[in-house]
Amino acid sequence: MITVRFAPSPTGYIHIGNARTALFNWLHAKRRHGRFILRLDDTDSARSEPRFAEAIVEDLRWLGIVPDETVRQSDRFALYDAAAQKLKAAGLLYPCYETPDELERRRRLRLSRRLPPVYGREALKLSDADKAGLEGEGRQPHWRFLLPNFADDPFAPQSTVVEWDDLVRGPQQVDLASLSDPVLIRADGTWLYTLPSVVDDGDLGVTDVIRGDDHVTNTGVQLALFDALGLARPRFGHHNLLTDPTGAGLSKRTGAQSIRGLRAAGLEPMAVASMATLIGTSQPVKAFDSLRALAQTFEASSASRSAARYDQSELQALNRTILHELSYEDVEARLRTVGIEGPDAAPFWQMVRSNLERFEEVGEWWGILQNGPEQPVPFETDEDRAFATEAFAHVPEGDWDETVWKRWTDGVKAETGRKGRALFMPLRLALTGRRSGPELADLVALLGRERTLARRP
Incomplete structure (x- = not known):
């Protein structure tokens, strides 16, 4: 069975770009009768908050996404510890003691020598006595995954291309020789994203991972981790990202275009879902009335290679279309x-x-x-007010049906000679207090004679 996951961090409110990833996964899975897992990546206890986790669930439900299963990474540390021990035992997870300043100096030195700014694996040369001495100074190690980008000598990396057939972008590849060994565990013992994500995907039976194209390089590393842990590789897909009108990326930190904010602004969920899904694809951006209908036509592979600029006015247009239908x-x-x-x-x-x-x-x-009108009627001129007052003297007697507006205005036109805007606008202002609105023929028919006469200026 196709199984996907959406994995937000509960460190803020999700925005329309995050919703795009959730929708790509939901639509991909549900079109194929698959499962959708919500995985809350809350290993960062300092920044993760229960209120944001609750908000993510609420916002997804508002969009029409109800997970088949919800898990929290904070409940799964034992799995990550076991995976780390397996890597350590195989010599694939090694301790490093450099400070950020030391790493930055080495990076600059490599750049000055026109070498790739990757980690040189100096920590692999440390003896047990060296490590004990560094820890005696108060240093705690961070732990790096030894990438399989060499034959026999880890200090002589060679081109090692990881390939996959991307669900969105087609054939992709990453050369592991161009990358630093990734840090999997921080010096304070907390987990970075990479290892927990791989362990969870394997444990939960995730078959398809669809996420933003800023993760393409991460995929090369994670595929190597799947292999090192003996886990089945899922299929990966990487969709294009949304930007704001200036071309800047969306961020939970700024709250830009949060789903919560769009809800508060009164937008329809299917307007947001249609926009978040279809913008930046080869499919026309149009309003769908349900996620089920959208799933019948949507393919993740329709996403373009370039970023898509999110346009609030286009979202408003979709919203109007949905409401009007x-x-x-x-x-x-x-x-x-x-x-x-x-x-x-x-x-x-x-x-x-x-x-x-x-x-x-x-x-x-x-x-x-x-x-009746909420505010005093803003007639443009005293003549218009006098005309409206006189016009109400000609409200028809007798049957009150869909013909009454025409009978009324035909009589007023004959009496006063006014026509067009000069006739209709003063009456609209008297009846509604607004310069635009519903068809007056429909409004008057619904008002009835008594409520119509009550609006005489």
């Missing part, structure tokens, strides 16, 4: 939660939906329907 049955329960119900509710929604930017605006229009 929702039926009364789609929103009946939501309308009741804001007090919109009764015989007027269905025709009201049909009338007002095409004017909405956000669903929350229905409350404003419902108030106008029930109680």
